[in-house]
Amino acid sequence: xxxxxxxxxxxxxxxxxxxxxxxxxxxxxxxxxxxxxxxxxxxxxxxxxxxxxxxxxxxxxxxxxxxxx
Numbered sequence: 001x002x003x004x005x006x007x008x009x010x011x012x013x014x015x016x017x018x019x020x021x022x023x024x025x026x027x028x029x030x031x032x033x034x035x036x037x038x039x040x041x042x043x044x045x046x047x048x049x050x051x052x053x054x055x056x057x058x059x060x061x062x063x064x065x066x067x068x069x
Contacts (some may be wrong), residue, residue, distance in 0.1 A: 001030060017047045021055060028062075038068045045069075 004027055011019040024044035031037040041063050048056035063069040 001027070004030070017051050018053070020044070021047045021051070021053060025055075025059070034066055038063060038066050041066075042068065 004023065008020065008023045008027065011023055021044050024040045024047070028037045028040035028044060031040060041059055045056060045059040045063060048059055060069055
């Protein structure tokens with residue numbers, strides 16, 4: 001996960017929101033803890049909404065599954 005966190009920090013640094021959606025989604029998929037998983041899903045969802053990406057609907061459904069939206 002350390003390499004993934006570095007990629008996330010770099011994507012923030014260069015303001016690559018599309019990459020952030022992807023990386024936060026991957027981070028969520030790798031997490032076993034529900035709170036951590038939802039933390040990453042929330043950020044992926046926020047950036048997807050900001051960009052108007054279709055994946056926002058999928059992320060929204062995933063958050064609702066955990067009772068987080």
